[in-house]
Every structure is written in structure tokens, then in C-alpha cells.
Amino acid sequence: MLRGLAGLVPAGAASVLVDGGGEQDGRRAALATRLAAALTASGRACARLAGAGTGIPGGVSGVVLADGPGWRAARSWDVVIWLRTGPAGRPAGGPGGAGGAVVQDGEDRADIVIDMHDPHWPVIRRVAAPLAARGPWYLTETRAFFSCRAATWNAKFGDDMPAYAAAVSRAGLRRGGAVVDIGCGTGRALPALRAAVGPDGTVIAADLTPEMLAEARPQAVAARAALVLADARRLPFPDASADALFAAGLVDHLPDTEAGLTELARVTRPGGLLVLFHPSGRAALAARHGRALSADEPLALGPLRGSTAATGWRLTAYDDGEDRFFALAVRR
16 A cells, blocks of 8 residues: 555655544554655655644755644645544534534545555545556555455345346346446356346456456356456457446546546447446445545536546436446447
8 A cells, every 4th residue: 555655646846744533543643654664665755744733844855744634734735645544523514414424524625535444454545536547556456455355245245136136127238239347346247247138148247356356256157257357447358349338336446537437438339338336325335434425426426427428428327326326328
């Protein structure tokens, strides 16, 4: 994770603030110190500021790095890294908002959010669009998050398969067509996808994490689906080669939504379908992760309508219910 964070810091002179966490939380200072060491090890000059934020000394070159709320007003920071350490903050929507999901003051203005709920396994949860394309953080963080969970994923979520089948049925895939499950995970959609395209269709399951593909193999064998290790941002498929793409839980893991949707459009024929699905609605998922539900999230109606329109898709269905998220877009 530290290498990924270091790669996200802009080149040249840059200022970085590590904030969030509890006021007495030593993880904030520890992360700032370790990030400074990682930057120094990568060959970048780095000044680690201590104290309560009384001002940045002159003559400092390279990366300036501080931690804690005392530094917030010291300057306009190029990168703010926020530690999400627990559901301690204001309710979603402000006073009187829905219970469960919360957001810590300042998190919604941060450039990078790191989930520290499990202190032994910190995860980069969000990166602002201007930084998202920098460095290899997306590959390493995605694999780090899913690889250790692959073996127990079905035990936790295997009962979702009927919901996957319902989503595939609702999408109306073409019999005999070619469908790709992008970010297939353990392959919960594969039986339904095979049933939808029929015995003469083609089913491909693609995922970034080898351990997930290993868990998906039994479903893939039964569904006669090919398994492909692939990044959704750089798919190893020809232009206009797929009749439909099924993507469950994918969009929230893309570092740049429009870049990802553009790549999905590239491999889909005109008139082909993109099915976006999750077996929980956005509100339930946000509550599960202890965060606020925001109107500017990639899967909120306005942003999703805009990003699909900008990348060659036409959004034709949107259903954000309590127990599912389903959206359908047609390749223009």
C-alpha cells in the first residue's frame, strides 16, 4: 500500500497531509512517517513536518508531508490522505440523516481515503480522479483486497446467486451471443449467463485476481466458460467483439469511471448491452461499509447517466432498490 501511495503523489514539489482518524490515533502519524520513508526510498526528497501545524518552514524542496488536523489551515495541500478508522462522525445527510452510514468531517474533501477498520489490512478505498491514473496502486490494491478473501467469499455471499440469476434474466441477453463477466469474482453469475445465451453462445469470465479465478473454476467448468486474467481497464479482447458485458460490483473499484466505461464500450458491438449489478442497493452497501451515501458517487443516477453518455453508452434502466442495484446501458 505504501508503494501505491507514493506513486500517487504528484511529481516535483508537492505537499501531502495525512488526516482523519481519532485525535489520539497514532496510526495517522505512523502512516505519515512510513510514507515519508517510502518516498525517500524511491529517490524523492521528502521533508516530514512535526508539531501542531504552526507553519511550514521556508527552503523546503521536494515533498512536504505532515499529519493531523493542526496542519489543515497551514496551507492549501496538494494531496490530503484521510484515514477512515471507524463509523465515528456525522450521520449521512447531516443532522437527522439516515442511521447507519456516517461520514467523518473532512473525508468527503480528501483526495485519497484509506480504510483502517482492520488495522492489519489497510485498503485504499477512494482516489480522486486527477490522481487515479497515477502509478500501479489500482492493480496492487485490488489484488491485495480480494486475494485474501477469495477462499471464504462464497461462504459469505454464495446465497446471492438467485439475485444474480434475476439480474441476468432482466437484462434480456441475446441467445447465441458472446457475453463477458467483467470482474467475475467467484463466478456467481456464470450459470445464469450460460442459460441466457444458450448452448451456442460464448461465456467468458474475466477477473484481475488469480485467487478469485481459482475459486470461479468449478462454476466456469459447469457453465463452459473461459477464464481470463485481465484488468477491466485494458481488456485483451478485439473491438466490438462482445454482445453483452455483465459487471457486478465493478464500477466502484475502477480508479477512473469514464476510462473504465470507455474500455468496456470498445469491446462491445453497437447495440450491445452493459449490465451493472450488485445484490445490495447503494444505501445498504454504504451502511455496511460505515460511510455516507453521496449524490456524486459513480453509481448515483446523475453521475452514471453522465459517465455512460460520455463514453459511448445510453443508460436505459436504473433501479437502486434496497436489496439490489441494477442498471442497463446500450452501446451507441
